[in-house]
Amino acid sequence: MISQERLKEIARHWAVTETLRRGYACEPRLTAFPGGWVVWSPRQAGGPVPEPGSGETVIIDRDTGALTVVPGLPPQVAMSRYTGPGPAAQAAYPAMPLPTPPPGAVGTMPPPMPPLPPTTSVADPLSLTPGPPPPNAVVTSSPFGPPRLPADEQARRANALAAQLARLGGPATPALPQVVATLEVVGRTFQALGHTADTEPVHHPAVMRALAAIPPAGRTRGAHRHPDLIVVSKALFELGGAEHTDTAWAARQLAGATLRLHLLREGTASDNPAPAAACHTCGTVLVSLGLPGELPRDLVRPEPPQRNAVGRAALRSITAEAVAATIAVPGVRHRLPALPFLIDLLEPYAPFHPVLQSQPGAAQRVESFTLDEWTREQTADTLGDLAERLGAPLFPIGGEAGGLHSIIAVDERHRVFAVDHAGAWYLGPTLDDAVQTLLIGRSTPRVRATGTW
Numbered sequence: 001m002i003s004q005e006r007l008k009e010i011a012r013h014w015a016v017t018e019t020l021r022r023g024y025a026c027e028p029r030l031t032a033f034p035g036g037w038v039v040w041s042p043r044q045a046g047g048p049v050p051e052p053g054s055g056e057t058v059i060i061d062r063d064t065g066a067l068t069v070v071p072g073l074p075p076q077v078a079m080s081r082y083t084g085p086g087p088a089a090q091a092a093y094p095a096m097p098l099p100t101p102p103p104g105a106v107g108t109m110p111p112p113m114p115p116l117p118p119t120t121s122v123a124d125p126l127s128l129t130p131g132p133p134p135p136n137a138v139v140t141s142s143p144f145g146p147p148r149l150p151a152d153e154q155a156r157r158a159n160a161l162a163a164q165l166a167r168l169g170g171p172a173t174p175a176l177p178q179v180v181a182t183l184e185v186v187g188r189t190f191q192a193l194g195h196t197a198d199t200e201p202v203h204h205p206a207v208m209r210a211l212a213a214i215p216p217a218g219r220t221r222g223a224h225r226h227p228d229l230i231v232v233s234k235a236l237f238e239l240g241g242a243e244h245t246d247t248a249w250a251a252r253q254l255a256g257a258t259l260r261l262h263l264l265r266e267g268t269a270s271d272n273p274a275p276a277a278a279c280h281t282c283g284t285v286l287v288s289l290g291l292p293g294e295l296p297r298d299l300v301r302p303e304p305p306q307r308n309a310v311g312r313a314a315l316r317s318i319t320a321e322a323v324a325a326t327i328a329v330p331g332v333r334h335r336l337p338a339l340p341f342l343i344d345l346l347e348p349y350a351p352f353h354p355v356l357q358s359q360p361g362a363a364q365r366v367e368s369f370t371l372d373e374w375t376r377e378q379t380a381d382t383l384g385d386l387a388e389r390l391g392a393p394l395f396p397i398g399g400e401a402g403g404l405h406s407i408i409a410v411d412e413r414h415r416v417f418a419v420d421h422a423g424a425w426y427l428g429p430t431l432d433d434a435v436q437t438l439l440i441g442r443s444t445p446r447v448r449a450t451g452t453w
């Protein structure tokens, strides 16, 4: 018999796919019978009433967790005829979308019988007795979702990341994603994180001067909060105090210095973080202060590629599968929500292509971004923490490059945010509005600790 945990996971996954397919929130209900469970969800209040004989019944096998889709029969009838998963049964998880086999193609269903009277079985919403561990407690990965870590490894990495952030002087509630800057100069090592607090960071006058040389419309969002500038200020305060303000003096202090940036995201093994890139603004400031490197260049947005004539149904199906696979990856503390409008929201932007750009905008620099139906990385805890501040669940729909390393997310009210190593930013009240903001460089207010901006 499959375990209660496994059963809940299968029911949860079924509910996600049904929510995306039907377009309204589906709470999974389970009705037990000797062969397994029927999984179902109440109809939407005020929604259309299905024709008798239409629809389908989905059975979870008691021993294997395999799903059998039974078209056109009410649950009581389907349960009475069920003899086990046949060749047409679907892998229980992930299983998206659920195909509807043609009538008569369901594996081991015997020939039709007269309907039986309704049983006394009652809806039993997930209150099931615990069973032994699942027979195949394998870590399931999807080509759409991020690689799935075992829960204990995920918890171990989360603890190690929190400890590392605390050691580096991060806020009491460390936020991810984060970038660690390590500066080595004259035999000394300085480290800093991005500044996510509501206070403004204090920079060395030489850093302020180099930053002020870039017009506001050419500056990257939140650059003065980035750890590469903070660590250089820290070093300059230590090496010479605050009385020097000229960049030539700073360049002499920083001669021979090396700077490394590492990206810490949810699920990162803290002993093996990926290298991170400096943003356009930080890159410009660092080079003007004498650190090695080339001045970053602008990138004028090229013409977007032609949209392929992919069928709408195929796009919706692929998008739904990717969203379901993303939701299936839990965090240590949070889960991603199945927002019923996600497929309709994302479909106009599919298939997804990165928008490549880096140039001054209306109020701030525009940088490259991608809208996507999955992010190929874990985001449930990152977005769950932000959701607690905002009071609304969030789902990842893309990210920004150009040294921002952000996650773009939509909340249940369709509002769009970006979260990066300098904090969270409000991009707009709708996805269309947020995309315009990213394309023309409108200002993006920063979300404070109170969840307001």
Ligand SMILES: [Zn+2]
Binding pocket: 220, 223, 226, 228, 278, 279, 280, 281, 282, 283, 403
């Ligand atoms: Zn930067």
